[in-house]
Amino acid sequence: MSGRPDKLAVAGGTPVRSAMLPYGCPAVDDDDVAAVVAVLRSDWLTTGPKVGEFERAFAEAVGAQHAVAVSSGTAALHAAVHASDIAAGDEVVVPAMTFAASANVVAMQGATPVFADVEADTLLIDPLDVERKLTPRTKAVVAVDYAGQPCDYDALRDLCARRGLRLIADACHSLGAAHRQSRAGTLADLTAFSFHPVKHIATGEGGMVTTASADAAERMRRFRNHGIATDHRQRAEAGTWHYEMVELGYNYRLSDIHCALGLMQLRKLPVWLARRRAIARRYDEAIAPLGIVAPLAVRNGVEHAYHLYVVQVDRQRCTADRQTLYAALRAEGIGVNVHYMPVHLHPFYREHFGTQPGDCPVAEAAYERILSLPMFPRMTDADVDAVVAALRKVDAAYARS
Ligand SMILES: *Cc1c(COP(=O)(O)O)cnc(C)c1O
Numbered sequence: 001m002s003g004r005p006d007k008l009a010v011a012g013g014t015p016v017r018s019a020m021l022p023y024g025c026p027a028v029d030d031d032d033v034a035a036v037v038a039v040l041r042s043d044w045l046t047t048g049p050k051v052g053e054f055e056r057a058f059a060e061a062v063g064a065q066h067a068v069a070v071s072s073g074t075a076a077l078h079a080a081v082h083a084s085d086i087a088a089g090d091e092v093v094v095p096a097m098t099f100a101a102s103a104n105v106v107a108m109q110g111a112t113p114v115f116a117d118v119e120a121d122t123l124l125i126d127p128l129d130v131e132r133k134l135t136p137r138t139k140a141v142v143a144v145d146y147a148g149q150p151c152d153y154d155a156l157r158d159l160c161a162r163r164g165l166r167l168i169a170d171a172c173h174s175l176g177a178a179h180r181q182s183r184a185g186t187l188a189d190l191t192a193f194s195f196h197p198v199k200h201i202a203t204g205e206g207g208m209v210t211t212a213s214a215d216a217a218e219r220m221r222r223f224r225n226h227g228i229a230t231d232h233r234q235r236a237e238a239g240t241w242h243y244e245m246v247e248l249g250y251n252y253r254l255s256d257i258h259c260a261l262g263l264m265q266l267r268k269l270p271v272w273l274a275r276r277r278a279i280a281r282r283y284d285e286a287i288a289p290l291g292i293v294a295p296l297a298v299r300n301g302v303e304h305a306y307h308l309y310v311v312q313v314d315r316q317r318c319t320a321d322r323q324t325l326y327a328a329l330r331a332e333g334i335g336v337n338v339h340y341m342p343v344h345l346h347p348f349y350r351e352h353f354g355t356q357p358g359d360c361p362v363a364e365a366a367y368e369r370i371l372s373l374p375m376f377p378r379m380t381d382a383d384v385d386a387v388v389a390a391l392r393k394v395d396a397a398y399a400r401s
Contacts, residue, residue, distance in 0.1 A: 009331035016390045019327075020178045021383055023308075024198030026315035027272070028261075035260040046255040047232045050147055055208070058193075062175070064210035066217035069259060070224050073194025075252035076207035079220040080190035081140070083211075084166040086111045090139040095125035096342040098144040102170045102342045106142070112353060113345040114138070117360040121297035123147070123370075124363070127155035130158055140166035145174035145184060145225070147339075148276075148305035149298060153179050153187045167333040172207075175200040177305035178275040181341045184305070185210040193260075198376075199307060200272065201265035203258040207217030224252035231284035249373070255276050257389030260288045272377035276306040279384055281377060286388040292318035292325070293371070308339055312369040320398040322369055328397070329371070332390035337372045 039050060044194030059067035070076050077348050086092055088110035092320035094103045102301070103113040117129040123146050130141055131188040140306060141160055142153040143151040149170075160167040169188035177184045185191045190213075193199075195206035209220055227249030235243060254262075287295055293311040298304055313322050320328070322338075329336045374386055388389055 006396055007048060008328055008392055008393055009333075009398075010328045012242040015331060015333045016386050016393065019333045020330070020333050021374045021379075021386065022376070023337040023374045026197040026202035027376075027378045028202070028267070031263055032264045034104045036257055037261040038297060039256045041254070042185075043269055044233075044256050045361060046253060046257075048256040050256035050259035050263065051254065052255075052263045054266075055369075057263055057386070058157050058166040058208055059185075059231060061266055061269065062183045062210055064185045064191070066210065066214060067185075067219040068209045068211075068217055068224065069254040069262075070209065070220075071251045071254050072194045072195060072205050072206045073170075073207040074101040075191055075224065075250070076209045077142075077168070077170060078108055078250075079213075079223050079252065080168045080192050081105045081109055081111075081142075082223050083190060083209075083216040084140050084168060086139055089137060091135055091137045092140045092142060093130050093133050093138060094142045094343070095144050095146070096363035097123045097146060097340060098170065099340055099344060099347060100343050101173070102142050102144050103349070107352070111139070111275045113136075113343075113349075115342075115355060115360050115361045118146070118366070120362050120366065122149065123296060123366055124149070124151045124299075125156070125362070127152055127159055129360075130156070131152045133225050134163060134165075137164070138165060140168055142168045142170055143188060144170040144172075145305075146308075147296060147310050148173045149178055149302045150174060150177050150179035150184055150187060152299070157188075166190070172196075172199060173307035174305045176269055176303075178303040180301045189213070190216060195262055199319070200305065201269055203254070203262040203265070206254050206258045206262060222247065222340075223249040225249060226251060247367065260378075264286035273305060275350060275359060275377040277304070278310055278376060279379055280304065280306045282381075282384050283373060283387070287311065287391065289392060291370075291399045292320075292395050293391065299351060306375055306379050309375045310339065311373060312366065313371065315369065317400050318398050319400055320394075322371060325394055326371060326400070328394050331388055334387050334390045334392065335374055335388065337369060339372050340367075342367055
């Protein structure tokens with residue numbers, strides 16, 4: 001049997017690829033490097049002109065009124081939660097299927113994250129379960145555009161308006177996505193983005209919050225600068241050393257070095273989004289005839305930004321579990337990943353907030369079945385074909401006859 005092209009690499013066969021194809025990877029070109037070098041040779045390494053330039057370009061790109069640059073997606077979420085006056089005694093509803101930071105920022109404010117379950121076909125926050133999780137202490141809802149498609153914002157906005165809640169969008173997966181012609185960044189009261197290298201645009205570390213509220217934008221600018229009402233550049237221009245710290249803030253500033261990189265990356269976003277969508281279409285077509293895995297559903301009326309391409313293992317049709325498929329695909333050189341373990345199952349939340357298995361059964365069941373396939377704009381057609389070839393190999397090996 002050895003040497004047969006369909007023999008799985010985990011069983012001693014030849015892998016589809018010799019080098020591991022990662023699930024995500026940034027693209028940095030010479031013009032990105034040149035933009036960073038120009039800032040390094042300028043007078044302002046931080047709090048300079050590139051910050052406002054990046055904020056204005058970003059706001060325009062997503063159609064938002066205001067954009068506030070911060071040092072990470074987590075800082076963006078924290079600023080949004082702070083600007084929503086979330087404090088000790090408050091509850092904020094957060095989906096179970098997300099990166100821990102979506103809930104951590106609530107805990108950082110001394111408030112309580114309450115986990116809502118997700119819809120089985122999209123893994124997006126389930127507005128009906130949000131409603132069930134509301135109490136008189138609920139102040140806000142964090143909606144996570146999991147994998148890159150906007151949540152059901154019609155239902156969420158309606159619910160938040162009826163109950164007087166702030167709606168915060170975690171759009172760290174969905175830069176460039178849209179819901180009924182409105183782009184991510186304009187769908188909630190406050191929207192957080194990340195520029196971590198695996199996200200749509202990269203600044204190394206970095207983030208942004210968008211909002212239509214001038215008040216919220218001003219509070220977040222203060223929050224990112226220790227709670228000080230003016231920044232260094234404003235004082236230099238006004239010819240004064242005097243400043244006042246009016247509330248407790250953090251150093252969550254994004255440097256001009258990062259912002260110059262972000263500005264250059266932002267120009268390439270439309271081309272990169274088109275490539276992500278083209279890769280997704282190839283995956284859709286190749287996966288449809290396979291029995292063992294199925295892609296997540298895409299909601300009507302959304303433009304998906306495909307930060308992730310997630311499939312679920314169909315245990316009716318597959319003899320192997322997710323762990324076996326994960327190991328088999330990694331052995332073929334395909335860097336599949338799992339996003340995410342439901343947040344309420346992390347030891348921190350069990351210990352400090354009393355969460356436990358059974359709290360969000362849909363997210364927990366999904367967690368046993370999900371795999372993220374490689375997805376980044378620089379993937380070649382040959383890379384995509386390699387993923388498909390590896391999926392066909394595991395399908396041949398594990399499909400129930
Ligand atoms: C990446 C990510 C974050 C955190 O962003 P950082 O820039 O890494 O701090 C938060 N939420 C989600 C859903 C993310 O994917």
